[in-house]
Amino acid sequence: MANPLIYGEVVADDAFADREAELDRLVADLSSAQKVFLISPRRYGKSSLVRRALRRLSRHGHLAVDLTVSSYSSYVAFLEGYARALATVETKWQRARAWLTDVITTTRPELRYEADEGGPGRFSVAFPLVRTARDVNRLANEIFALPGRLAADRKRTVIVALDEFQAIDAFDGGEVEHALRAAAQQQRNVGYVFAGSEPSLMEKMIGPRRPFYKAGPVIRLEKIPAATFAEFIEARFARSGVRTEAGLGAAIVDLAGNLPYDVQRLAHETWDDIRAAGGKKAGAEHLHLTLTRLLAEQDTLFEAVWQRLTLAQRAVLRAVVLQGGRELLSADVRTRHRLGGPSSIQGSLAALRKQDLLLKEGSQYVVVDSLLREWVARKTF
């Protein structure tokens, strides 16, 4: 029996919880060729949601292209990947080759096909002759126009998903944003979803005086409602023949800070431990055994994280854990945890957020990784 709880990868349809409203909205916006921004902190489930929307859109006959911006090492590599993805969407490589040769005029692309035994083979696109910044910009304008041409040539709506979109800024600052926005704006039959996991960068990108200001709807993905998620987890256990004690789903969601990734991790690992022992029942004691194992496994890693922090940051991190992330600046909390003055605390909080250890939810600070939170609570003083 395979573990029914999945983490660390984009989840398949049957392992996907809730998000019905977000999914409907995303699918509707993209079908009507809107340029959607999808924003949330890391590991909330953006990629899983986008993939699910793309599958649905493909079934409706749209052409979907999916790229992770952060996986490219340079601007040109991104343009190559983008051109390749557009040319090969639902088509044979001979056709893709002819199409690309036809539509790219600013440089001669190098198009290759490598047969792969048993597999579909690999089609690659390279622009070896593009060197100067001017060439890159001209090429970018041409590539960014391709989704529009594809939609016209194939008489279909094209959907472009650019995941980890905040990484686009590293390529060449404002120019990419301008070029992409200018192109997208003219494409009546192309829907875009720009998904990004650094809310502060993404919010800046859609702020005034930036190219994507008011470019389209913004979806800020929230957590899955705790009760819904808890029920989902219990149902997954039940379907795989493991009976859960009352309240186990809620305990998992709570311990995992209701972060989708952490919830699935804790549930997955608990399920594994129970099945390894041949068990058919899951209760609080199993959850705690699994938690203890996970903390032991992560000990070296967390120790290294802790060592890297300054003393002031360690004290603030501990205070966040022990105070549940609230009232950190109050005189009482400052005395109890021997913190410095408010400005020093603010500095530490900012540094911890920058290192992706803390996150601000409304006025509350939370430790991003729920295992680190438990480790700090148990192993530091």
Ligand SMILES: Nc1ncnc2c1ncn2[C@@H]1O[C@H](COP(=O)(O)OP(=O)(O)OP(=O)(O)O)[C@@H](O)[C@H]1O
């Ligand atoms: N709707 C969902 N139902 C069940 N599990 C989910 C859901 N969304 C996310 N998860 C869990 O969270 C994990 C992370 O999801 P995903 O990779 O989609 O998030 P993300 O926001 O794209 O993260 P990142 O910012 O790291 O790219 C998944 O592997 C899965 O375990």
Ligand SMILES: [Mg+2]
């Ligand atoms: Mg993602």
